[in-house]
Amino acid sequence: MSYITGPDVVKYACTCGLLKPIPQLYFCKHCLQIRCRFCVCHEVDSIFCGKCSENIPSAEARVKKNRCANCFICPSCQQELSTRIASKGPANPDDAKSPIKKTYYLSCYFCRWSSRDVGIPDQPSATGGWPERENVHINRLQEVLDTYKQIMHSEKQQKESDKRKQRGKFVSYTDKTGVTASALRKRIGLPDIPHAMLKKPKPPEPAVAKAEVDELPESIFTEPIKLMEVTTIEQRLMQPECQPLTVDKLFPVHKQLSIKQSLRCRTCEHNVSKPEYNPNSVKFKIQLLAYCYIPEVRFVTVEPLRAGQTVELIIKFTNPTQYQTTITILDLDLDEQAQYVEEQKLIDLTQNLEQALSLQEKQPMSLPSLPYSSGSQPSSLLSLPRLPSVIVKPRKIFTETNCDVAIPESSFILPPRDDAAEYDDSSEVHNFEDDPKLIKWRKSNKAFVKLAVTPRADLKLGDEVVCGFTMQHIYTNVLPPAVENKQPQKYDHKVRVFLTLGKVVGSE
Ligand SMILES: [Zn+2]
């Protein structure tokens, strides 16, 4: 169970070893594993402005520093600014028919800040044309930026020329970068002038720290401070280039762009979440949330917990799928999980070794055949298959449980979800042969289960009691089945569930 605020009482173990409440987990239908946000690949699908709902290509977004050119936010309260119309009287007061002149200004509906407050003149058109404040440090920033660009270029050139030296004695004269041009100049007897990009970059003048600063103005000691006129830290940091001290210097800020993100399973490279491209749509093309596929466990009630005393715990299981499932509660075998992790590590190691060996065998064959053509990528590089993303390895679960759970001998069935069942007054009859010692009550796709739990005897008063079990359920795979096998496939899927029951209380 997950609350909007408050503690997470029931947590599921992700494949990566982290414990999370079920709404924060995904379920990859292809590798039948639970995935959390740490063990999926995050990819930016699209960049858009949340106000004007316009998709912006990533190159353009980079140029615009990830801000929308047309939308502004309030420099005072960070809400969106709206464009408002102010009409001025007719252009010619004597002629009643002369058109009314319209002008536009920016205004905040939340704090009533407006562009008129800081003396920005009204604009004749609603879109754009708003004056931008000049960055006082622009020259210095440009200087530093240019230097770094030069350093980057010269390092790149250096690397390329080093590579060329290693590669052999043949010199290509088709180079566009100027490195080989210099060799050519030497050969035909012209003085060697290094390429502009190859010159040693001149470092910009370093910033100098000084101990003496300007004196404070006299008025600061004589006049009372008006806090309403001084900007807050938040307002100042919104405009890092000028950091205005008083509110009359606040300028509208371009709105930051938003992204839509898709999540990809790192093992099988299938998407577990993919949003629709349209910025106005909040729907998803793919959204494999764990709570749509894995039975949900909710904590209902527990008797007062006392160290060493067996108490009754009631939990509720809900089947979210359209298929009947059977749930078996098994022992939480963390040793088994640790062993599985070790086995996986070993498999990975051997795979890596095999890969490395096969690469070594291939390399001497493929490297000399690389056609050298400067300026463009070697064609053999382009045909390389896409490298798989970093694979998440299963890791050991480190949560300690301090409460034993008596594992029930029988399993129980959960009927499929029926959305109409809630409105169906006719008493439903299930013909499941339930073990009365296990099932307390059931309704539609839910079952209330009794478990006997015993907090360990060495627990002290006030200690948090954590118990855990492995829930094995039957997952019915609804992927389009293969032609020859049209039956939906069923798998036994195991999830480790941890419950925080509460604190140990004193004797009666
Ligand atoms: Zn994970």
Ligand SMILES: [Zn+2]
């Ligand atoms: Zn916009």
Ligand SMILES: [Zn+2]
């Ligand atoms: Zn505002």
Ligand SMILES: [Zn+2]
């Ligand atoms: Zn997968």
